[in-house]
Amino acid sequence: VTDARRDFAHKLSTRIIRDNQAVMVEDLSVKGLARTKLAKSVHDAGWGRFTAMLAYKAARHGRTLVKVDRWFPSSKLCSACGTVAESMPLKVRSWTCPCGAVHDRDVNAAINILAAGRADRLNACGGTVRPAA
Ligand SMILES: [Zn+2]
Incomplete structure (x- = not known):
């Protein structure tokens, strides 16, 4: 399951970065949300890992990644x-x-x-x- 999720995150993040010049994401407090009743959803979605993938792939391919303030x-x-x-x-x-x-x-x-x-x-x-x- 872990490998399948990581594979999906890699494929999706690569496709998003390849297809777009600029990508905007909300800068969610993943550590904070992980301490709430949403913990399972946040960890299942792998949001922190996914945005990290978007960040390094955007840098590698010269794309712009904008993190919008969490508030x-x-x-x-x-x-x-x-x-x-x-x-x-x-x-x-x-x-x-x-x-x-x-x-x-x-x-x-x-x-x-x-x-x-x-x-x-x-x-x-x-x-x-x-x-x-
Ligand atoms: Zn209105």
Whole structure:
């Protein structure tokens, strides 16, 4: 099972890096999540190992890997109007924004992470777009 998971992670990460110039991921606190009731899901998905593979393969192939801040409200933020929902328990898989947009939780989060990752990239002069933290 371990070998099958590692093989899958290698194949998927290689394909993602080969097919895209820039890849945006959410910088999840894997160690923190592993201490919660989500531990089994986090370890099963191998998220930490997978993002590490994406990082070194992106460096090897000259691609850009952007890690979006873990506190960015990717799931709660409406990708259509920018409203941030007050709470969003994990069991909520789809939701309707007051603006009328109906969101699948994961698709909405992916749209928001892509937008945030693009905003985080370096500008033409090589400087960061956002001020340093
Ligand atoms: Zn909205």
